[in-house]
Amino acid sequence: MVGKPKLETVAKEAGVSVPTVSQVLRGTGRISEKTRKKVLQVARKLNYVPDNRAATMRLGQNREIGFSIQNMANPFNAEVILGASDLLEDEGFLISVLDARGDPDRQVKHIEAFIGNGRGGLLWVPALGTPERTFDLLRTHRVPTVTFLRRSAFGDFDHVGIRNSEATATATRYLATLGHSEIAYLGGTEMTSVRRERIQGYRQALLELGVGPARVFDSNDTKIAGLQSTLDLLRDNPEVTALVCNGDMVALGACLALLRSGRRPGHDVSVIGFDDIQDAAVATPPLTTMAVSPYQLGRRLAQVLLERLKRPDMPLTISEVEATLVIRDSSGAPLSAAD
């Protein structure tokens, strides 16, 4: 009873050979009902758990999937993982998550660990500034990989993302419809592909509409940073009457800033967020936002990976999910009516 039980332990106890036990447990080969029963009973009694390392090494495939993300604390990611694992678990896979916190060095360690442990696949939000070598590793080792949100610059991996530029264009157009002409973009600091696309959509819409200058302001994607940035922004640019935000957290921070400086969100300044996080609906005021369902994104992500696993030679899949404008109070009524 001492020491980890292995096939040999079970085999001895059940009075059969090692391969027999293996066959019973895997349900392969021809085994009589009697020995089957016996082996299963002994295996259970001894708390036997097969060594997946030995098995996958022999078999050359693993049903464990890795998910490499950059910020575990973001509830959006948590929802994505939920969606992905719901689908993958049904197919007998398992998702384990590693948080690289945006650090490419930490990230490459994680990816090496995935490879070194023979993970069966990888879902991945690449860190900003991921060196080509990291992609090379995955290519060399033939790890079925789906990138998420941030597209690889080298572009030869399956990808699931958000139709970012269309989304911010929609938000910007909607604000223009309400009568705004001084519309600023707020949020993000680093130029990820996500932010680049969103700002591009915003600029594009302004251009098409022939409305006011494009103004982009940095801010970290937290409520507190959003609050501070908005206070600064309004001090220096009092003419701004509408904000398209890079994320809901920033947008919520912006609303807080408006309230603190005696302005009413949706009346004096309109605010549109991005993501539709849980808090958006219960905020004061409820937040108008570009909604994407993280759960659905997760499912899509899993779907693409499963297909790739089934057909390794399948052509590259690029899948972009549309965001939808959810109108609540923070964007306000048409300007003429409000004033």
Add this chain to the structure above:
Amino acid sequence: MVGKPKLETVAKEAGVSVPTVSQVLRGTGRISEKTRKKVLQVARKLNYVPDNRAATMRLGQNREIGFSIQNMANPFNAEVILGASDLLEDEGFLISVLDARGDPDRQVKHIEAFIGNGRGGLLWVPALGTPERTFDLLRTHRVPTVTFLRRSAFGDFDHVGIRNSEATATATRYLATLGHSEIAYLGGTEMTSVRRERIQGYRQALLELGVGPARVFDSNDTKIAGLQSTLDLLRDNPEVTALVCNGDMVALGACLALLRSGRRPGHDVSVIGFDDIQDAAVATPPLTTMAVSPYQLGRRLAQVLLERLKRPDMPLTISEVEATLVIRDSSGAPLSAAD
């Protein structure tokens, strides 16, 4: 260049034997500087990544740690993981996270995966209703395990938790100091060891103070649930003037409910939360709460595991971290002054 590179691939390319390559990569054995250079260069060129399965199987130890949690979406957990991985990464370990979502069946699959992959250790928030067999598995396979927050009923694992009953007693006593006598407890639904201890501290304090009846109300740990539960609570128990909450999310929901029903949090009803999540400080009103640093908890967790790994025969460690009362506005001023 096709197919995964292994030691043999590198060895052939560098014109040396397999063990030589292994020794260079691990820095063991006597190797001349010349072959060392050559081997490293070739290994890098071929994008060689050692197969950790084969290595750990041979060596019998693994520097990968598993973290099994019940709710990934909780930012508190994310902070804990951050703290734990900061410490563990310095020692060359790696944390991978699995979310069992409170389901003991899913959880046992995860634990079996940890065991089957020979993980070097386990940090674990046991799901409610975890069967003894799950603990048995870990015992049999001698997995160094530290339970977190929820103590195993069978109590033979290292543990890190919060001094829950003292914390809620402190909160309750503070509200009594402010002059409250109708203090309710709000939050949680399932009777986890955490909730049991918190409610016990609340009851204990009321008893010692000789103040009003103990009233405990269920609610899920989300803002929306907290909102609804508080509306119900106040309708049925209008005499309640203070709430000790099971978590900050519930407390924030309670504040929302107060505002919506025309009451002022901190004036008409006092609210104290638990955890001190990021939003607590910027909420309206800023939330009084029992603060525990999830980051510090994570570090402690890692510390205990590292010690256990170093000294497997060390006596059982039970480590409880104190929560501190952070006074903001939601608890209000003394009642005499406020009225």
Add this chain to the structure above:
DNA sequence: AAATATTGATACAACGTTATATCATCTGTC
């Protein structure tokens, strides 16, 4: 009753790595 088919179990080799033991080569000493 002999030949054949069927069933049930086992022996063997391989997955990729590494510690130990072994072997060959070179340096320096008397």
Add this chain to the structure above:
DNA sequence: GACAGATGATATAACGTTGTATCAATATTT
């Protein structure tokens, strides 16, 4: 120039599992 000692590299076996080939013992056919 022979011998001890140091240096540098390799051969071997083992970690636990599983697919294939093999073998023995029945059951079935002619």
